[in-house]
Each structure stands twice: as structure tokens, then as C-alpha cells.
Amino acid sequence: xxxxxxxxxxxxSRYNIPVQKGEVASSxxxxxxxxxxxxxxxxxxxxxxxxxxxxxxxxxxxKTPDEAEEKAQAILGMNIKGSTVRxxxxxxxxxxxxxxxxxxxxxxGAKGITLMGSSEGGVEIEExxxxxxxxxxxxxxxxxxxxxxxxxxxxxxxxxxxxxxxxGFVTIAKExxxxxxxxxxxxxxxxxxxxxxxxxxxxxxxxxxxxxxxxYRHREAEDLRDLGEEEQAEIEARKAGLAxxxxxxxxxxxxxxAGLAMATMDTLLLYGGEPAxxxxxxxxxxxxxxxxxxxxxxxxxxxKAILFNIFGGITRGDDVAKxxxxxxxxxxxxxxxxxxxxxxxxEEGRKILEDANLKSAETxxxxxxxxxxxxxxxx
Amino acid sequence: MSILIDKHTRxxxxxxxxxxxAYHTKQMLEYGTxxxxxxxxxxxxxKVEGVPVFNTAKEAVAATRANTSVxxxxxxxxxxxxxxxxxxxxxxxxxxTEGIPVRDMVPVYHYVKMKGARLIGPNCPGLxxxxxxxxxxxxxxxxxxxxxxxxxxxxxxxYEVVNALTQKGYGQSTAVGIGGDPIIGTxxxxxxxxxxxxxxxxxxVMLGEIGGNAEILxxxxxxxxxxxxxxxxxxxxxxxxxxxMGHAGAIISGGEGTAxxxxxxxxxxxxxxxxxxxxxAEII
Numbered sequence: 001x002x003x004x005x006x007x008x009x010x011x012x013s014r015y016n017i018p019v020q021k022g023e024v025a026s027s028x029x030x031x032x033x034x035x036x037x038x039x040x041x042x043x044x045x046x047x048x049x050x051x052x053x054x055x056x057x058x059x060x061x062x063k064t065p066d067e068a069e070e071k072a073q074a075i076l077g078m079n080i081k082g083s084t085v086r087x088x089x090x091x092x093x094x095x096x097x098x099x100x101x102x103x104x105x106x107x108x109g110a111k112g113i114t115l116m117g118s119s120e121g122g123v124e125i126e127e128x129x130x131x132x133x134x135x136x137x138x139x140x141x142x143x144x145x146x147x148x149x150x151x152x153x154x155x156x157x158x159x160x161x162x163x164x165x166x167x168g169f170v171t172i173a174k175e176x177x178x179x180x181x182x183x184x185x186x187x188x189x190x191x192x193x194x195x196x197x198x199x200x201x202x203x204x205x206x207x208x209x210x211x212x213x214x215x216y217r218h219r220e221a222e223d224l225r226d227l228g229e230e231e232q233a234e235i236e237a238r239k240a241g242l243a244x245x246x247x248x249x250x251x252x253x254x255x256x257x258a259g260l261a262m263a264t265m266d267t268l269l270l271y272g273g274e275p276a277x278x279x280x281x282x283x284x285x286x287x288x289x290x291x292x293x294x295x296x297x298x299x300x301x302x303x304k305a306i307l308f309n310i311f312g313g314i315t316r317g318d319d320v321a322k323x324x325x326x327x328x329x330x331x332x333x334x335x336x337x338x339x340x341x342x343x344x345x346x347e348e349g350r351k352i353l354e355d356a357n358l359k360s361a362e363t364x365x366x367x368x369x370x371x372x373x374x375x376x377x378x379x
Numbered sequence: 380m381s382i383l384i385d386k387h388t389r390x391x392x393x394x395x396x397x398x399x400x401a402y403h404t405k406q407m408l409e410y411g412t413x414x415x416x417x418x419x420x421x422x423x424x425x426k427v428e429g430v431p432v433f434n435t436a437k438e439a440v441a442a443t444r445a446n447t448s449v450x451x452x453x454x455x456x457x458x459x460x461x462x463x464x465x466x467x468x469x470x471x472x473x474x475x476t477e478g479i480p481v482r483d484m485v486p487v488y489h490y491v492k493m494k495g496a497r498l499i500g501p502n503c504p505g506l507x508x509x510x511x512x513x514x515x516x517x518x519x520x521x522x523x524x525x526x527x528x529x530x531x532x533x534x535x536x537x538y539e540v541v542n543a544l545t546q547k548g549y550g551q552s553t554a555v556g557i558g559g560d561p562i563i564g565t566x567x568x569x570x571x572x573x574x575x576x577x578x579x580x581x582x583x584v585m586l587g588e589i590g591g592n593a594e595i596l597x598x599x600x601x602x603x604x605x606x607x608x609x610x611x612x613x614x615x616x617x618x619x620x621x622x623x624m625g626h627a628g629a630i631i632s633g634g635e636g637t638a639x640x641x642x643x644x645x646x647x648x649x650x651x652x653x654x655x656x657x658x659x660a661e662i663i
Contacts, residue, residue, distance in 0.1 A: 106481050106482070106485075106561055106562070108561050108562065108591045108592075108593070108628070109592070111484075111485065111488045111489065111562050112485050112489075113482070113485060124633075125633075126633035126634060126635075129633070143485045143486045143488070143489040143490075144486055144489070181482065184480055184482055186481070211480050211481055211482065211627075212623075212627075213454065213478045213479060213480045213481065213627060214480035214481075214482065214483075216455065217455075217480075243623075243624075243625040245618075245619070245622045245623075245624060247617065247619060249617075255535075256535055257533060257534050257535030257536060257625075258533060258559060258588075258624055258625025258626045258629060259531070259532060259533020259534065259535065259536030259537075259559065259586070259588055259614050259625075259626070260533065260534075260535035260536045260538075260539055260614075260656075261624070261625060262536075262588055262589070262614035262615040262616075262617075262618060262624055262625075262629070263536050263539065263612070263614040263655070263656045265615075265616075265617040265618075266614060266615070266616045266617060266638075266655065267655045267656075268617075269616060269617050270654055270655055274617075275617050278618070278622075278624050278625065280625040311535045311538045311539055311542075312518075313516070313517070313518035313521075313534075313535065313538050342542065343518065343521070343538065343542070344518060344520075363657060364539070364655065364656070364657060365655065365657060
């Protein structure tokens with residue numbers, strides 16, 4: 001789960017990582033008030049989950065409260081990579097002397113938690129990784145002991161931080177690691193982490209993603225969820241316990257299992273179709289889940305046909321067929337449905353579907369070709 | 380021969396009295412797996428499908444000489460169950476559980492390694508050596524004994540491919556689901572090495588998906604160390620960047636972990652790639 005910059009900064013300040021004074025506004029007038037209270041030069045920053053806000057024009061300097069109102073007016077309502085800006089962060093402007101990058105990630109290769117630091121702050125770390133990978137310093141915390149002071153120092157020296165600033169950096173790195181661990185983050189990064197003209201450390205921008213699997217032990221994080229950043233259908237799917245991702249095509253997909261769901265979408269592509277979504281219905285494929293899945297898929301007006309691909313393993317094909325029929329009784333639709341049912345009791349399942357006049361198929365290739373054909377016919 | 384499990388496997392089922400645990404215990408027994416013990420704290424002395432239940436893994440191992448365990452315990456308790464099994468001397472632990480916070484797996488992964496044990500999963504369907512032993516949830520009837528080794532990140536995608544192989548007359552030596560989480564106990568490379576050294580396995584099928592670079596490292600390993608022919612499929616060509624596709628590990632981040640780069644790595648390293656999962660059974 002992604003959160004906004006201002007929320008991530010609130011978490012950082014709980015760990016005594018210095019951030020500038022700032023608050024969020026949802027109207028230009030509010031932005032003006034905040035700018036007045038802060039005093040002096042401020043920055044007005046769009047609060048959306050998408051990256052590249054600066055390039056999109058979502059970050060502006062303002063010298064006066066009037067100007068802050070003006071800039072907020074321009075930024076609010078702006079569309080940045082599909083997200084509409086509904087809030088801006090108004091914060092003290094900083095005098096930057098030097099910019100760095102500091103991030104914490106789950107490191108699949110090292111099977112641990114890795115800190116990455118770079119003297120190339122203010123640009124995306126992926127960019128640095130491509131152009132000058134030698135400028136990224138990495139240390140992996142010990143799985144049992146955590147992050148050692150010496151490791152934070154290794155980072156600092158590697159990043160070329162001056163001697164008298166090292167202790168301050170070590171404190172920030174250790175606290176950032178602690179914030180990552182205690183909040184079960186997937187990613188936590190400060191970019192840029194700056195030294196200002198007075199030689200003080202400050203986190204100018206922050207990004208944080210929670211590990212969805214750990215949200216059960218972070219009830220407080222639910223308040224940070226911004227439903228405005230999610231597709232309505234994705235919100236519905238989460239409530240129904242379905243893994244769903246919306247795409248741009250016109251063939252809805254309902255599949256059991258994540259890997260098979262992706263492979264099904266690939267097979268549609270192979271036969272000239274375009275998937276409208278990823279949807280893993282899970283093990284049971286009972287009527288309530290089928291109903292929820294069809295409802296979610298049909299909420300996308302682009303959908304011209306739906307493909308079910310169910311590999312009955314532990315799940316029985318006849319149960320799934322009954323679930324599909326019960327689900328379709330609750331939702332009347334004229335969108336054609338092609339069902340590929342295979343595995344345990346699939347023959348019985350296909351018989352049930354045929355009796356209900358539903359198109360069924362035995363192989364994925366056959367089903368994919370059928371559904372691509374009907375989708376094209378209706379476009 | 381086969382890898383990891385065979386008719387000498389003596390299985391402990393952790394979480395045996397739960398709905399999943401009890402159901403799959405029955406399935407595994409029907410398949411012929413030698414299920415010797417179950418574990419649910421506080422339910423010691425009971426029986427599930429005739430299998431004795433113990434309170435601790437230590438008691439179970441002492442009484443039954445179990446050498447392998449399978450875990451059907453909810454996500455918040457599963458990491459502790461893995462450690463309990465290893466601590467009791469179990470050498471192969473298969474964790475089916477999905478949804479374990481990835482940070483919890485960090486110390487557990489290293490603990491298992493330190494103790495010289497092997498973990499498969501979490502978030503995996505388990506493994507099966509056709510005709511000998513099944514540990515996990517893979518439906519047994521879609522497999523048949525043979526010489527194709529299968530290793531995969533996904534459950535039902537494995538079924539799809541194995542089913543196609545069986546229908547075309549290609550039996551399997553062992554099929555292993557390694558799991559779709561970012562941190563898993565056994566990698567593609569670990570299983571490739573086992574298949575390479577297994578005289579029964581003559582061909583290898585490797586099924587990957589988007590996210591991370593395990594498939595790329597595995598492809599390089601194949602070129603350097605595997606002499607047996609390898610066939611592959613990568614799921615997720617249509618997956619958008621930055622979105623998690625069901626599995627916790629299936630996400631393209633920072634432009635890395637795409638299907639296209641993995642398919643290229645497979646091809647560049649001599650792995651024949653199927654255009655669809657079922658096509659594997661035609662090119663093999």
C-alpha cells in the first residue's frame with residue numbers, strides 16, 4: 001500500500017528524522033493560510049502516489065502567500081499520470097547545499113533488508129542505477145542483529161559525506177532502518193536527503209510503501225489509505241477478497257491462481273486479444289466470489305466479453321460450474337462469457353454449463369480464440 | 380530416482396487439525412504419501428485420518444522419525460512453525476501458507492540455512508514425485524511418472540503445464556512449486572542443480588513470472604551448468620509496471636522484472652520458450 005509524501009514525512013518525524021515544517025491543503029485559500037503561517041518562501045507540492053511530480057509541473061516555489069494560493073490553484077485538479085491532485089503539501093523552502101539519496105528496500109538477492117545510498121540525490125534511483133551504478137552504495141543489515149553503526153558509516157564514507165556530517169547521517173540511516181522495520185515497509189526512501197546552507201540534514205521528499213501482508217499488525221496504516229488513488233473496481237475487489245488489477249483491453253478475465261491468470265492474459269495477447277484485467281478468484285470459486293468478479297469486470301464499460309479459466313485441482317469443476325450459474329442468475333448481462341473448465345470433475349462441470357447454454361471449452365487455446373472472436377464481433 | 384521427496388519421505392503435517400491441513404492430509408494419504416505425524420499445539424493425543432497428533436515438533440519427530448514437514452498454518456504463525464520444524468531436526472520444510480509478511484521471512488530464511496535444512500516456499504503448492512509421494516496441494520492425478528523435472532513459481536500454472544505434458548505422454552520425475560513470494564527458501568537454481576544431478580530427470584521445464592531477477596540468474600546458471608535440455612515459460616507479458624499481480628513477488632518495479640527481459644534471457648541462454656503454457660508440451 002502506497003502512502004503520500006506528507007504521510008511518510010509524518011512517520012519520519014516520529015523517528016526524529018528532520019523534515020521541514022509543512023501541512024496539507026485541499027483548497028488554494030487553505031494553501032495561502034498555510035504559507036502565511038509558515039512565513040517566507042514555500043514550496044507547493046502535489047500529493048499523488050505517482051512519481052515524476054516535478055516534471056509534470058506539480059511542484060512549485062512561491063515567494064508570498066498570494067503566490068502560494070496561485071500555485072495551489074494551478075496544481076489542484078491537475079492530472080498526474082492518471083491521478084487527480086486533490087491535496088497539496090505547503091512546506092518551507094530549503095536552501096540546498098548538497099543532495100543525497102537514502103533508501104531501504106527488501107533485497108530479494110541478499111534475502112535481507114538493504115540500505116542504498118548515493119551522492120546523486122534528487123533524481124530517480126533507477127536512473128542512477130542505469131547511468132552510474134558505481135555511485136550507489138549498498139549495505140545489507142544482518143538478519144539477526146539488524147543494521148550496525150559501522151554499516152551506516154560504510155554508507156556515509158561511500159557516499160562521500162564530509163567527516164563532521166557523518167554522525168548525523170548515521171543517526172538518520174539507523175532511524176530510517178528502524179522506521180522500515182517497525183512499520184513493515186516494502187520501500188522507504190528519502191530523495192533527496194539534503195544538507196542545507198546551515199549544514200543541517202533534512203528529508204526533502206519521502207516515499208513509503210507498506211507490505212500489504214503485514215497490514216494486519218498496523219491498524220493505524222488503514223487511515224493512511226487514499227481511496228481516491230485507487231480504481232473503484234480495485235476497491236470493490238479488495239473488499240471481496242479478490243486480487244484484481246485493471247488494464248486497458250476489452251476481454252475480462254476470471255482465473256484461479258495468479259500465475260495461470262497472467263498466462264491466460266498472455267494467451268489472449270497471443271491470439272490477438274487484449275485483456276481488460278487481471279483477476280485471481282482463488283481456490284473455491286464459489287457463487288459469491290463469481291458474482292463479485294463478474295460485477296467488478298462489468299463495471300468497466302470497455303469489456304465486450306469475459307473469459308473464465310478454471311483449473312480444478314482441489315476445486316471441483318462441477319462446483320465451479322454451479323457457482324458460475326448461480327452468480328450469473330444474480331447478475332443479468334448480455335456480455336458473452338466463454339468458460340474453460342479443466343481438471344477435477346470438469347466433464348460434469350461442462351455438462352452443467354452446456355445445459356445452461358453457456359459456451360465452454362476444453363483447452364485454453366480454444367477458449368482464448370473463441371473469446372477473442374466474440375469480443376471482436378461486438379466491438 | 381527423483382528429487383527431494385520419494386517413498387522414504389516421512390511426513391509431519393503442521394496445522395493438521397485445521398480445515399486445510401485435515402483436507403490435504405486425507406489427499407496426501409490417498410496418494411500414498413507416508414504421513415507419520417500431525418502437529419497442533421494443545422491437540423496432542425488426537426488422531427486425524429488415523430495420523431497421531433502431537434503438541435510439539437520435537438515430540439512428533441521423537442515418536443515418528445519424521446524427516447519432512449508441510450505447513451498449513453495461518454500466515455501470522457507460519458514463520459514460527461518453520462523454525463519449530465527445523466529446530467526439531469526436520470531437514471525439508473515445505474510451507475504452503477500465503478500472505479506471510481516478507482520481513483518475517485528474513486531471519487527465518489537465514490536460520491534455516493544456518494541449520495543446514497531446506498525450506499520450500501512459502502506461498503507455494505508444494506511438490507510431488509509421481510507414484511511415490513506428494514507433499515502439499517498439487518492434485519496428484521494430473522501427474523504420471525516419467526523423466527521431465529518441473530520447477531515453477533506458481534500453482535495452477537504448474538497444473539496447466541503438467542496436465543498438458545501428461546496428456547502428450549511426457550511423465551514427470553518431480554514437480555516442485557517454489558513459491559511466488561519475494562523471499563523464498565529454495566530458488567530456481569537450487570532445483571535446477573538437483574534436477575541436473577538426478578539420473579531419472581532427462582528434461583527440465585521451468586515456469587517463471589514477472590518480478591525480481593531469479594529467472595535471469597537461473598537462465599545464466601542453465602547455460603553454465605545444466606547439460607539437460609530446458610524448456611520455459613514466463614507469465615505476465617501483459618502486466619503493467621508497478622502493479623502487484625496476485626503473488627507478492629510478481630511486480631515490475633523501476634522497469635525491472637518484465638516478462639520480455641526474462642524471455643530474452645531464457646532464449647539467450649539456450650532455453651526453449653513456449654508461447655503459451657500448453658505449448659511446452661509440444662516443443663519438448
